[in-house]
Amino acid sequence: MDAEYRPRLGGDADKNGAVLRTLLREAVPGRLVLPAGSYPITGGLVLTDSWSLSGASTTLWRAEAEQVPLIQVAGSDVSVTDLTLELPDASPGPHDGAEWTAVTVGSYFYPERPGWIERIAVERLVIRRPGRCAANTITLIGAVRAARFTDLEVHGGGTAFMAHWGAVGTGVTDIVGPSLHPHHFRVDGFRVYDAFEGFCLSSVHDVEVRDVRCERVEIGFRLLPGDNTDRYREDSAAAGINERLLIDGCDIGWCGDLYALRVAGWGRSEVDGVVTTHAFPELGIRDVTIRPLPIVVAHGTPREGRRPTVVENAGPVDLDHVRVVL
Numbered sequence: 001m002d003a004e005y006r007p008r009l010g011g012d013a014d015k016n017g018a019v020l021r022t023l024l025r026e027a028v029p030g031r032l033v034l035p036a037g038s039y040p041i042t043g044g045l046v047l048t049d050s051w052s053l054s055g056a057s058t059t060l061w062r063a064e065a066e067q068v069p070l071i072q073v074a075g076s077d078v079s080v081t082d083l084t085l086e087l088p089d090a091s092p093g094p095h096d097g098a099e100w101t102a103v104t105v106g107s108y109f110y111p112e113r114p115g116w117i118e119r120i121a122v123e124r125l126v127i128r129r130p131g132r133c134a135a136n137t138i139t140l141i142g143a144v145r146a147a148r149f150t151d152l153e154v155h156g157g158g159t160a161f162m163a164h165w166g167a168v169g170t171g172v173t174d175i176v177g178p179s180l181h182p183h184h185f186r187v188d189g190f191r192v193y194d195a196f197e198g199f200c201l202s203s204v205h206d207v208e209v210r211d212v213r214c215e216r217v218e219i220g221f222r223l224l225p226g227d228n229t230d231r232y233r234e235d236s237a238a239a240g241i242n243e244r245l246l247i248d249g250c251d252i253g254w255c256g257d258l259y260a261l262r263v264a265g266w267g268r269s270e271v272d273g274v275v276t277t278h279a280f281p282e283l284g285i286r287d288v289t290i291r292p293l294p295i296v297v298a299h300g301t302p303r304e305g306r307r308p309t310v311v312e313n314a315g316p317v318d319l320d321h322v323r324v325v326l
Helices: 013-026
Strands: 031-033 037-040 045-047 052-054 058-061 071-073 078-086 103-106 117-128 138-141 144-155 159-164 166-169 175-180 183-193 197-202 205-217 219-224 245-254 259-264 266-268 275-277 283-292 307-312 322-324
Touching: 013 031, 013 037, 013 045, 071 078, 071 117, 103 117, 103 144, 138 144, 144 159, 159 183, 183 197, 197 205, 197 245, 205 219, 219 245, 219 283, 245 259, 259 283, 283 307, 307 322
Parallel strands: 031 052, 037 058, 045 071, 052 078, 058 078, 071 103, 078 117, 103 138, 117 144, 138 159, 144 183, 159 197, 183 205, 197 219, 205 245, 219 259, 245 283, 259 307, 283 322
Antiparallel strands: 166 175, 266 275
16 A cells, blocks of 8 residues: 545535545545545445555545445545544435445445455544434444454434445345345443444454543443344354453443433344244453433433333343443
């Protein structure tokens, strides 16, 4: 990665987006360093193999919500570092978690079996939305492995960090397989403020999440098994879905009205509605603190009676290291 590019950006959002997309599409992959300042942008930036995108006191912002991720990582050996990203609120559908985001790594659905993208680094980002909304902020999805997410700060939005399986197929009701489950990734040094949820891990394996602090979130985190993706994985003995997950050091300032932490051991297939249960072998939840705050929910009337943790048919999950501080 010897080539380096330092494009000029200005006050025209369409032009900024076009300049950067042309460079990413036509230039030899290398280091793309954005200038200091605050710049509007329309459209999304797709990083294929061997690109590095970084800023120098740089903010990219969108005036209006767009379905495409602001930054999508679609190749291996890619890094995204030292940027501030500002997005408006957005209202995606229930299966649009990889869209409307600030950063998406990978894809949800594939026309045919993809190759894995790997060696991804996302570091030192600050991402802001004006209040809680349904859109994820950072999504890791599908055929991705060997990734790290370090020193990230998220303000507002829906789920601040979502990790989710992907599959070959055209949609949630038309999966043909195989399913692709992100694995061997790490989140370390994560700060979340005024979002709906801190993080969610759905049908992944070999993951570490460390040093997380959430303030004023309706949910701290969820661990979900996925909706019957077992039937689509290629090697059920080796894939290890839900195995070897570690949550270590998580402080949750919880303002929600349902649960602060959820480990759910069942999934309902949207292909045929069949429900199955999934255990969480080798799950470690350590040093998790829940600090109940006054209830403030973004939508609707708060429910009465709050539960600090929920475990649903998830097998022998040890919550001895979770404490509630009143």
